[in-house]
Amino acid sequence: MFTLGFLHIYWYGLTVVFAILLGLFVTWLNTKIHHEDFSPVIDMFLWGIPLGIVLSRGVYVLLHWHQFIDKPFSIFLLSHGGMSIYGAFAGFLLGCAFYLYLSGKNFWYWMDILLPGMVCGLIVDQVGNFFMQNTIGLPLVTVISNHDLAAYVDFKQRPSGFEHYLYFEPVALYQAVVLFFIFLFSLILTFLQVKFRKIYRGNIFLICMVLVAIGHFTFSFMYLSTQEDAILHANQCITLAGIICGLVVYWQRKRNFKKKHTYHFE
Numbered sequence: 001m002f003t004l005g006f007l008h009i010y011w012y013g014l015t016v017v018f019a020i021l022l023g024l025f026v027t028w029l030n031t032k033i034h035h036e037d038f039s040p041v042i043d044m045f046l047w048g049i050p051l052g053i054v055l056s057r058g059v060y061v062l063l064h065w066h067q068f069i070d071k072p073f074s075i076f077l078l079s080h081g082g083m084s085i086y087g088a089f090a091g092f093l094l095g096c097a098f099y100l101y102l103s104g105k106n107f108w109y110w111m112d113i114l115l116p117g118m119v120c121g122l123i124v125d126q127v128g129n130f131f132m133q134n135t136i137g138l139p140l141v142t143v144i145s146n147h148d149l150a151a152y153v154d155f156k157q158r159p160s161g162f163e164h165y166l167y168f169e170p171v172a173l174y175q176a177v178v179l180f181f182i183f184l185f186s187l188i189l190t191f192l193q194v195k196f197r198k199i200y201r202g203n204i205f206l207i208c209m210v211l212v213a214i215g216h217f218t219f220s221f222m223y224l225s226t227q228e229d230a231i232l233h234a235n236q237c238i239t240l241a242g243i244i245c246g247l248v249v250y251w252q253r254k255r256n257f258k259k260k261h262t263y264h265f266e
Contacts, residue, residue: 015128019121020049027117033194034113040105041114048095052088053078059087063234085125086238108202115205116190119183122212123176130172137169137222159224171222178215182208200257203250210246213239 003009024041031038060082061068061075067082068075096114100107129135133154139162152167186208193199217239232240 011132012128012134015124015132019124019128020045022124023117023121025117026120027114030113030116030190033190036113040099040103040110043103044096044099044110044114047099048092051095052091053083055091055094056083056085056088059084059090086235086242106201108200108205111202111205112190112193115208116183116186119179119186119208119212123179123183126172126176126179130170130176135172136224137171138224139165140167140169141165162224168224169222171219174222175215175219178219179212182211182215185211200253202253206246206250206253210243210250213243213246217243 024045027041028038031041057075057078063084064082096110097107100110126135136159158165186204189199189204189207193204217236220233220236220239
């Protein structure tokens with residue numbers, strides 16, 4: 001955090017703003033590729049972002065209810081932190097779906113357009129987490145050489161009981177790299193869809209979001225906050241449920257397309 005006059009500016013807030021702006025810019029480029037107007041994207045963001053904030057906080061509160069049961073009014077103190085990426089994503093999708101339903105636009109078509117921008121936003125978020133040391137991986141007990149990837153964590157950021165460790169697994173950086181490759185993959189799929197129209201509408205969104213979820217699920221095992229007494233922690237269970245739902249929807253839509261014997265990507 002730093003102060004600009006009488007304003008308190010939070011680095012994470014700046015990261016979120018930059019992620020949104022970059023996501024909008026990438027989406028604007030994608031609308032040009034699809035020869036679409038950009039105004040529906042603005043409308044979707046106006047619906048999706050407020051709902052995303054509400055559900056992001058709501059899901060976090062539900063998952064950490066023990067922190068709020070004695071002080072329920074702290075639920076509304078967003079400046080103290082505590083947001084869920086799952087709630088934010090669900091809220092944003094609900095807002096987009098509601099707008100697209102009211103305007104009579106195809107949901108899957110516009111999700112494909114939004115997808116590369118979404119992944120870009122996630123990349124910025126993970127890079128921000130890495131530099132701000134918000135996501136701490138497992139401690140590294142061995143001596144770090146110049147060729148090993150490791151994140152030095154400031155003493156004040158180290159969790160209780162791990163103050164004597166200097167270096168931790170750079171989980172956020174790992175995820176940012178994986179997300180970058182998923183972003184490149186989404187660009188390839190977008191090119192194939194626009195150029196040859198052999199990819200069904202919605203498949204870019206479903207495939208890439210399942211890949212994002214698989215990556216997040218895998219790297220969650222490297223989080224320092226993972227409960228040692230549980231096979232899967234709550235966030236991993238939510239991610240796993242999302243992966244299963246995404247695969248089921250993908251399989252069901254593919255089955256329906258085969259019944260129609262068409263390659264038309266509606």
